Amino acid sequence: MTGEYAARVHGEAVPRERVEAFLRGSSTTPLRGAGNCATSHSAPAHDHGHTGALPKDRAAQAERQRRRWATQVVVIDELARRTCAERGLPAPSEVCPAAMLTVAESDVADLGSIVAAALAHSPAARALLTALESDQHIPEEAVRDYYERNRDRYLTPDALRRGVDPFGTATEPTDFLPYERARDGIGRELRQAAGRWAFFGWLDQARTGVEYAPGHEHPGDPSHPDHEHRH
Template identity: 65%
Template sequence: MNGPTATHVRPHAHPRTDLPEGAAALVHGEAIPRTRVDDFLKAVPARDREMRPEALARAERQRRRWATQVVVADELARHACVARGLRTPEEVSPAQVLAVAETDVADLGSIVAAVLAHSPAARALLDELEGEQEIPEAAVRDYYDRNRDRFLTPEALRRGVDPFDEPAPADVLPYERAREGIERELRRAAGHRAFFAWLDQARADVVYAAGHEHPGDPAHPDHEHRH
């Protein structure tokens, strides 16, 4: 994980200066201490420090904002697990941050990818949301029909069959064999969309201290919005 990438940015409220001393944010009226953000930052590799001092200072400001979003999302997920009657996962140590695959960063954005790597509560909530998704049979069949190139048989792959050159029916896995995997993949994607929607809504009422805003919030001059 090389550095913060802002994603799924909504309009954000201006940061407040009247938060309790030492608070990075308020979640459901409860203060999230800055020390929790500091602890998370210690566990995450910093960006390349071989840069001009002013660029490094900006990068570190954005890294703190990014880390705040991860910590806030973890807290929101804990609340959501309690509200849904899910077993609250064990307390997580910042040092337990798991490796984040580059593909996850590309697919999810670095904030959500880091949240899911860091937070047992977020993973439990994602599992719950994923299990709630209903995938119509027609959607599974449509995916199969539109992506035959993804379902070449092992024999066809060994022969070097071109998946984009109208492979013969015998070179493609039959629908019955491909169906379960397709449904699982579509449910996973739908679960992630539900998680994004939940997170956008859940953090809408979060109040941030100055210097801890979302890294893509245009209210601060260093904002960056990348996908």
């Protein structure tokens, strides 16, 4: 690796030390994930939680991928800080140390390991996601449609015990949680989903101004031979 930066954002350097500091705080390999920002590694790397037990060439590959993964997390934090400043959003300057990162498996599955880790690491990214969620307007028709299409989610405990088929004809209105009681929860879920899609759209656009230093490219970048990018 050359230079003292891991990436440049619109020409401004993101110091390599920020990535190294993130790596020093973490003894584990990136989480296995899914989605556009996921990166995965061979099973031994996940099983051992470090690269020392791997053959030398595989250990080197795992370490390269780990650095690239960490660079993405740090770059998302930098992009989110800038966007929060542009939008006038308050965002704490401190980030969560990598050693203290806890990422729910469901978030990894839904968001991909990079975005999930960035949201756990970066207050700015969380503040931006919250703002994007609050921007979403979910029409009443969409909420009602979700309720009608997902009737199985709103069976009452008694109906579940009786084994009621939520999509069958032998159901009663009392077998289901009333729409009025389910409405607010559905609205929150749909706003969260729409906010996440908005966050992905923001990130795709924000990344167009990023240039990575050699050795810090996205772990799924097909231009380097050991890329890993799974959906």
